[in-house]
Amino acid sequence: MLRRNPLRTLVLTGCLAGSGAMAQTLDYGRLEGLFDEPVTMSATGKPERLSETPVTMDVITQDDIRRSGARDLPTLLRRLPGVDVYQGSPGTGEVSMGGFIQVFGSRVMVLLNGRQIYLGSFGAVFWSSLPVELHEIRQIEVIRGPQSALYGFNAVDGVINIITFDPAADAPITEATGRVGNDARRDAAGSITAQLSPGIGVRVTAAGDHAHDEGGLPMPLSAVPSQDPDRKTLSLSLSAALPDGGRAEFEASHSDISERSVVAGTTQFFQARLQTDALKADYAVDSAIGRLGATASYTLYQVPEAFNESLGDFRLHDYTADAQIYDLFKPGPNDSVRLALEGRYESMNVVNFSSGTLSGALAAASAMWEHQFLPGLSMVNAVRYDRFQLGRNSSNLPGDIYTDKDFDRSLQGTSVNSSLIWQAGQDDTLRASFARGLSLPSLLDLGQLALFMPQYGGNYFYGNPTLNPSAVYEERIGWDHRLRDIDALARISLYHEQTMKIIATPALTFPTPPPPACGPANPFACYAVGYQPGTGIVVNGVQAQIDHKSRDGLTWGANYSWESLHPHMAEDASGMVPLLQGSLPVHKVNATLGYGWGDWAADVRLFYSTSTKGIGLAGTPVPQSAIIDTKDVMIVSPHITWSPDEKLSFDLSANNLWPYQDNLVQRNTPTYFLAITARY
Amino acid sequence: MLACLLGPVCGGATTLKDVKIGIHVIDFVTNAPAGRAGIGIVYDPRIKESAEDAQLILDSLSSPALHLAPGLKPQLIDVRDLDDTANLRVVMVADHMKSFYDSLAEFGRRTRTLVLSSDLDCARSGKCTVSVASAPRVEVIVSSQQAQASGIQFSEAFRMMVTEY
Numbered sequence: 001m002l003r004r005n006p007l008r009t010l011v012l013t014g015c016l017a018g019s020g021a022m023a024q025t026l027d028y029g030r031l032e033g034l035f036d037e038p039v040t041m042s043a044t045g046k047p048e049r050l051s052e053t054p055v056t057m058d059v060i061t062q063d064d065i066r067r068s069g070a071r072d073l074p075t076l077l078r079r080l081p082g083v084d085v086y087q088g089s090p091g092t093g094e095v096s097m098g099g100f101i102q103v104f105g106s107r108v109m110v111l112l113n114g115r116q117i118y119l120g121s122f123g124a125v126f127w128s129s130l131p132v133e134l135h136e137i138r139q140i141e142v143i144r145g146p147q148s149a150l151y152g153f154n155a156v157d158g159v160i161n162i163i164t165f166d167p168a169a170d171a172p173i174t175e176a177t178g179r180v181g182n183d184a185r186r187d188a189a190g191s192i193t194a195q196l197s198p199g200i201g202v203r204v205t206a207a208g209d210h211a212h213d214e215g216g217l218p219m220p221l222s223a224v225p226s227q228d229p230d231r232k233t234l235s236l237s238l239s240a241a242l243p244d245g246g247r248a249e250f251e252a253s254h255s256d257i258s259e260r261s262v263v264a265g266t267t268q269f270f271q272a273r274l275q276t277d278a279l280k281a282d283y284a285v286d287s288a289i290g291r292l293g294a295t296a297s298y299t300l301y302q303v304p305e306a307f308n309e310s311l312g313d314f315r316l317h318d319y320t321a322d323a324q325i326y327d328l329f330k331p332g333p334n335d336s337v338r339l340a341l342e343g344r345y346e347s348m349n350v351v352n353f354s355s356g357t358l359s360g361a362l363a364a365a366s367a368m369w370e371h372q373f374l375p376g377l378s379m380v381n382a383v384r385y386d387r388f389q390l391g392r393n394s395s396n397l398p399g400d401i402y403t404d405k406d407f408d409r410s411l412q413g414t415s416v417n418s419s420l421i422w423q424a425g426q427d428d429t430l431r432a433s434f435a436r437g438l439s440l441p442s443l444l445d446l447g448q449l450a451l452f453m454p455q456y457g458g459n460y461f462y463g464n465p466t467l468n469p470s471a472v473y474e475e476r477i478g479w480d481h482r483l484r485d486i487d488a489l490a491r492i493s494l495y496h497e498q499t500m501k502i503i504a505t506p507a508l509t510f511p512t513p514p515p516p517a518c519g520p521a522n523p524f525a526c527y528a529v530g531y532q533p534g535t536g537i538v539v540n541g542v543q544a545q546i547d548h549k550s551r552d553g554l555t556w557g558a559n560y561s562w563e564s565l566h567p568h569m570a571e572d573a574s575g576m577v578p579l580l581q582g583s584l585p586v587h588k589v590n591a592t593l594g595y596g597w598g599d600w601a602a603d604v605r606l607f608y609s610t611s612t613k614g615i616g617l618a619g620t621p622v623p624q625s626a627i628i629d630t631k632d633v634m635i636v637s638p639h640i641t642w643s644p645d646e647k648l649s650f651d652l653s654a655n656n657l658w659p660y661q662d663n664l665v666q667r668n669t670p671t672y673f674l675a676i677t678a679r680y
Numbered sequence: 681m682l683a684c685l686l687g688p689v690c691g692g693a694t695t696l697k698d699v700k701i702g703i704h705v706i707d708f709v710t711n712a713p714a715g716r717a718g719i720g721i722v723y724d725p726r727i728k729e730s731a732e733d734a735q736l737i738l739d740s741l742s743s744p745a746l747h748l749a750p751g752l753k754p755q756l757i758d759v760r761d762l763d764d765t766a767n768l769r770v771v772m773v774a775d776h777m778k779s780f781y782d783s784l785a786e787f788g789r790r791t792r793t794l795v796l797s798s799d800l801d802c803a804r805s806g807k808c809t810v811s812v813a814s815a816p817r818v819e820v821i822v823s824s825q826q827a828q829a830s831g832i833q834f835s836e837a838f839r840m841m842v843t844e845y
Contacts, residue, residue: 026837034704035818035841036697047837051817245710286710291836328836333824333844375843426816484816 026284027247028138028163029170042141042161044380045150045338045368046328054370054380054419054431055147056478056493056543060140062165063551067594067603069639069653071134071179071187071673074127077160079590079605080142081543081559087669093127097144098157098497098539098563107439107472109147109155112162113251115280115297118154121318121348121358123442129276130162131235131253133189133207135677136173138163144543145474145495146437148415149382152342152364153440156472156499166249167193168201168239174680181673184212199241207233213260230258246285253278272306290329290337297322318348338368348443356394358407358447363387376423387412388440390465392447406465407447413438413469427482431493435476438469445503445529464529470501488548495543500536502569503529534569539584555594555603562587582613582629602640609633634658651675699740699772701812702796703748705820706770708838709794711831716769719754722762722784723774733775762787773797773808781807789829804845821845 026047031039035049038061043053050059058080070076074093078085086094097108110117110125112132118125140162147155165173172193179187189207196202209231235253242248253276260271277300284293303316326340344362366384373379392407394400419433447463478493545559565584587610594603611632636657643649654672706712719741723734734756740746741754748754757765759780771793773784778799785807788795795808803811803821809832813819820842822834834842 030704030707031837031841034701034708034820034838036701036814037818039841046840049841286836291840328840330836330839330844336840372843 027166027169029166038139040139040141040161042143042159044370044382045326045340046336046370051429051480052421052423054378054421055143055145055433056431056476056491057141057143060142062135062138064549065134065137066641067555067601067639069603069605069637069641069651070655071653071671071675072127073130073134073140073162075637075655076134076140077142078607079559079592081545081588081590082144082541082561082563083142084585084588095125095127095160096157097142098541107154107157109151109159110162111151111159113164113249113280114161114282114295115251115278115299116320116322119301119318120154120320120360120440121346121443123154123444126257126274126276128229128231128257128259129255129274131205131233131255131276131278132162132164133177133191133205133233135175135177135189136164136191136203136205138165138170144493145433145476145497146415146435146472147417148386148437149366149384149417149435150368152362152366152384152386152415153388153413153438153469156437156439157497164237165203166201166239167203167237168195168199168241172201173203175677177675177677179673179675181211181671183669183671184210185671185673186210187673187675200239202236202238205233205235205237207231228258229260232256242285244285246283249280249282251278251280270306270308272303275302275304276300290327293324293326293328295322295324316348318346320344320346334372336368336370338366340366342366346443356392356404358443359391359393360443361389361391363389378421380417380419380421382417384415385412386415386438386440386469388469390446392465401462402465409465411440411467411469413471427484429478429480431476431478431480433474433476435472435474437472437474439472439499440469441467441503441529462529467503467529467531470499470503470531472500473498483546486548487550488546490544490546492542492544495539495541497539497541498536499539502532502534502537502567532569534567536568538566538568540564540566550596551601552596555596556592558589558591560587560589585609585612585633599643599645600641602638604636604638607633607635607637647679649677649679651677695814696740696743696745698798698812698814699737700746701814701818701820702770702772702798702810703741703746703752705796705810705812706752706794708835709832710835711833712769713792716767717751717753718765718768718770719752720757720762720765720768720771721754721774722757722759722771722777722780724759724777724780727776730774730776737772737774759783768793770794770796773799773802778802781805784808785826788826792831794830794832795826806845819843 026041028039031047038050038059039047040050040053040059041047043055043057060076065076068076072093074085074095077083077095082097084096095108096106106118106123106125112130117130140160143159145158147159151159172195173191174193176190177188179185187209189205191203191205193201193203211229213228233253233255236251238250240248255276258273278297280295280297282293282295284291299320301316301318306314322342322344324340324342326338328338330336342364345359347357347359349357364384364386366382368380368382370378370380388411390407390409390411392404394404415438416436417433419431422430424430445463446465446467474495474497476493476495478491480489480491482489541561541563543559543561545557547557549555563584564586565581567581589608591606592603594601609632611630613627614630637655639651639653641649641651652674654670656670721734721737723730725731738754738756741748759777768791771784771788773795781802784795787793788809794810797803797808797811798813800811800813800819800821802808803823806823806825809823809826809830811821822842822844824844827834
């Protein structure tokens with residue numbers, strides 16, 4: 001876990017909870033049926049077999065999900081090598097790769113059918129607000145390393161793209177699941193799919209989750225208003241094969257969640273209600289100049305009520321509108337090219353303590369070129385240029401050190417990905433890649449203002465509109481080897497990543513009175529967001545895994561990650577450097593053992609992580625926030641399922657058994673639940 | 681020729697999976713001529729292996745596990761009678777037919793018919809439109825030259841994922 005900016009984080013935690021990188025109008029089912037393996041567009045923007053992608057990626061399939069016993073996405077993702085999950089409450093989770101677990105500083109791009117879920121204004125992903133149920137997911141595609149050349153700003157540690165089943169082209173999903181468990185957990189979810197006419201299908205999914213929050217906060221529950229986690233979602237997905245040979249998709253969703261959580265990197269809690277509404281339309285068609293596609297989406301985030309012990313009540317209104325077009329074509333037998341344009345507009349207004357409405361207008365152009373030198377040997381190069389025009393409509397709050405003119409500037413940069421892939425025979429694949437990604441400061445980084453903190457000497461804390469995108473460089477090599485004798489796939493990858501700048505607050509100890517240099521020319525002196533002095537952070541890592549998957553008989557797998565983070569920065573009073581140094585678990589292990597027989601299947605999963613540093617409560621008689629060492633983490637998650645026929649299944653699951661318990665305020669609460677699913 | 685799926689050396693029976701891949705390929709033709717529903721399994725009855733393989737392909741196509749589209753009608757065709765056959769959408773080439781590749785290619789171009797084989801060299805040499813292999817991993821090879829000459833177009837997504845010669 002890594003604390004990035006506790007004060008800023010604190011401000012922003014009033015929300016619980018984008019725009020896409022590419023359309024998903026691809027017939028995954030037919031292509032998967034042809035090639036007998038998962039198919040993805042996430043690696044390069046062109047359809048590819050999983051075994052032929054030039055990047056290191058994992059795919060979690062629907063079969064994997066059914067055998068997992070998991071009831072949420074972060075739990076599934078934690079079982080992959082190199083993925084870290086911070087659980088701030090029973091309903092929330094922060095997912096990171098590459099060692100940077102940061103609330104409101106996520107470096108992982110998350111998409112749902114190509115629609116960006118990553119909220120650029122907050123630099124966050126609100127997982128529980130995703131309007132998707134596990135049973136409607138075809139596959140979850142997880143790519144490691146910078147992918148900004150395809151996805152734009154902030155896809156610097158990886159990409160997670162969640163692909164759902166197509167209501168027209170795939171087998172219809174009509175099922176209902178009820179789940180009961182400890183902590184008064186009661187969940188219900190159901191989907192209905194209808195074929196409106198040949199080639200046109202629609203699916204409607206509704207879900208509601210509720211549980212009782214048993215505590216785990218660093219203060220008595222009586223000291224804070226009660227807030228049991230609650231989640232309601234409704235989504236519609238429509239897909240149509242058009243007379244021109246094209247395919248159109250339309251999605252609409254609404255989610256409404258309420259949660260209370262402890263903020264990663266602090267001992268502060270927040271509670272809030274987040275409402276998300278989203279619309280997306282895709283169209284793709286084969287034409288004389290290749291496969292043309294267009295996507296448009298609109299996402300509205302609203303926090304009608306939120307509370308933090310330091311900030312009191314506040315509200316949020318945020319929206320993102322995005323449009324993309326692309327052309328994918330083969331100019332020759334050995335070359336594939338993808339050209340794309342994207343425009344996006346985002347606006348946020350944190351009522352009560354912001355300086356006004358902050359906005360960003362993004363324009364981007366990208367190109368990808370794949371060339372096959374020889375059968376089995378190919379190269380992929382991608383480049384993308386992003387320009388982000390910042391703006392602010394000020395509300396002239398007292399204490400403002402900026403004018404709107406300070407925000408009238410653009411941030412821009414170029415991202416690059418280059419990969420070489422060699423299929424050395426039928427069983428071996430070797431990959432080597434270089435990437436330059438760009439991390440764009442969130443709108444809160446750039447413009448958070450007028451956060452008046454009486455408990456910190458009555459000072460204001462500011463964003464910083466002079467920030468620029470931070471470059472992240474990564475070199476990675478990987479080797480996949482199929483072990484035919486035991487029907488298993490073994491993979492290993494090694495990487496070296498360097499982040500050039502880290503955004504931070506300058507100090508946690510604030511001199512009084514404020515520094516005289518404080519002003520527009522020197523916002524850093526006013527406790528404004530800035531860059532931590534130094535040359536950045538280097539992370540070296542190794543990820544290894546082996547898996548044997550089978551519906552019947554024995555299934556097993558294990559993965560191991562070693563990651564070492566080195567901050568090349570001067571220590572200061574903020575405490576960020578030692579915290580960074582110890583925030584990343586050096587060793588992580590996942591292991592799975594399962595057996596399927598007839599109508600039954602049973603699996604047990606183990607997760608182990610070495611100790612880290614974090615923010616917790618320490619000292620007597622009155623505990624204070626401090627950097628503390630945590631214990632090793634061991635989590636056991638068993639699951640057993642019985643499917644007497646295709647239409648009915650019973651799942652008994654437990655998660656987070658043998659949980660880590662410490663004064664670090666992470667909430668790996670044990671859960672037990674029974675789920676009953678009926679399919680029609 | 682679908683019997684050649686296990687490696688570069690021909691031999692071994694055609695499996696259901698082999699035929700399934702071939703049928704999947706048909707789905708990605710974007711300009712299939714209307715009214716053509718025949719799947720011709722072309723063989724030489726004078727060659728025992730060819731006849732046996734053709735029968736295996738026919739049995740596979742008739743298997744309920746294949747979920748063949750209702751409109752598609754498989755039939756065995758003696759290679760000597762090929763020119764007398766009409767309404768073929770696809771020609772599947774049975775084993776031991778190498779000596780007929782030139783005439784099959786010419787038939788495909790003349791009648792705008794997809795010629796499908798499990799001999800990867802057939803598409804590599806531009807005689808077949810598509811060659812497929814299912815083991816040890818699925819391979820699909822498209823002859824751009826033959827496809828163009830036959831007026832056959834594939835979806836761009838499909839083209840992105842296959843090897844073109």
